[in-house]
Amino acid sequence: MATRPSAAATLDAVPAATTSNIDTARLLVRCRDRRGVVSAVSAFLSEQGANIVSLDQYSTDFQSGEFFQRTVFHLPGFAAVRDRLEQEFQERVAGPVEMEWTLTSAATPKRVAVMVSKLDHCLLDLLWRAKRGELDVTIGVVVSNHPDLADEVRAFGIPFVHIPVSRDSKPEAEARQLDLLRGNFDLVVLARYMQIISPRFLDEVGCPIINIHHSFLPAFIGAAPYKKAKERGVKLVGATAHYVTGDLDEGPIIEQDVVRVSHRASTGELVRLGADVERAVLTRAVRWHCEDRVVRHDNTTIVF
Template sequence: MRIDGLTDHACLIVSGPDQKGIVAAMAALVARHEGNIVSLDQHSSDPVGGDFFQRVVFHREGLTSALPAIEADLAETLEPFGMTWTVRDISVPKRMAILASTEDHCLLDLLWRHRRGALPVEIPMVISNHTNAAEDVASFGVPFVHVPSQKGPDKSASEAAILQHLAGKVDFVVLARYMQILSSDFLEKVGVPVINIHHSFLPAFIGANPYQKAKDRGVKLIGATAHYVTEDLDEGPIIEQDVARVTHADSTTELRRRGADVERAVLSRAVLWHSQDRVIRHGNHTIVF
């Protein structure tokens, strides 16, 4: 599968210590390999002793055959700068697995956007610890896998089953309101980025019934946060956030409904940006181009 309109297009990501000559070196490298820069975004945290980040999209006819030479040139060119880099044929969509539970609003939104061509990814599978969404997922032509969660703190067997399904088949994983805490062992073994969505009440309204707690406190804003999953629960690098204004007249049910709308929008943007290589992780935060 290839993404229409992006044949022979590559995305180059560069990051490392800021210094003179990086932009010129990257432009010259693309030109050496007969490429044409389509878009270029860059950011420096400080021109003196700071960090530099760059995203370059370029077109080069016959990209597939040219990539090995481009990669070799990148390694040689960027070594003196001490930079890290990746380059990828962006006509090849990333493979995204979705993990879900009983709440299906984020899951179905991602599947709908994918069917409409708004998310440039492949979805090899949806894995859920419940079966309520099985028929809906099947209607989108996506394989559905049921892996029940274990009761008690030891989730090793269910996590092992999920890892077996994912192994070698995905480039990233999305938790579409998957209501299970993933262990550090799972995160280490899965070997790909994991993106989560949660309501922005955390940590102020942690635990069960956050919308009721928010209602009880008379909040004026509700929101959602999409972030990369790390061993520190809900503290990974943030990709995207958004809010909606509410009033004392909104019921708990209305807060949940409006919160679900924000969650869907925030998660879909985070997934889109990640799939387009627009997000660079740097420590515990991100640069999003």
């Protein structure tokens, strides 16, 4: 009997390369749900000579909720007409219904910075996939509070910047990090960066931040969570990727996954399995964000 693939599998099955060309764009819209929004957007794009490649939509409540839509379209000469198209879309479609919207070119990879401490599994997975073209991103720098991973990162031809962080030096360290990141990147990824991000950093960095951490082990905070999990006999280990907010580990969740374990698994095996899940979850979250599939709504997300 055939089974329906999971949402994660379905989204993973759409490689970035299928939409990465100079004449393809992604339009994200958000407004109060009302009759005619889909028609208005589609009619406008058709009038411009665009061919809609895919269209996904979601409403929190079709009678009085918020409406979200992601449209991928192909328009010959898009780069040349983009400014005019944006102006006309605002005047004719978005303005009358107070629509929030963004338009991005699929041909322009997102500029990504990665922050890491000593654990390398998530970092190296991102670097490897970006190098192979599996992630349509440009990783411009890796910033770390430890020097341990410098050689591994530089082997990919990416700058590695070591900025030590201590309790006393944290304000100065964050100021140096902000000087490096502010205005230069579209996304910052915390690939097991073991420092708490301050409100000042969040306010000034100028782009979203995605974090990865072990989840489904909520009782095992602090050091050695997998050792504590082993001692309690957990049956699931997992990971959560989420946007970083001022509330520690409580930002909008982008992706989660778990793997089942048994009493036979040692602490080392739990760590290995947990690392596998963390890599996969973080990669999916970064890919979806950089393909403009994720829309934040209050403290949750819509992932198209």
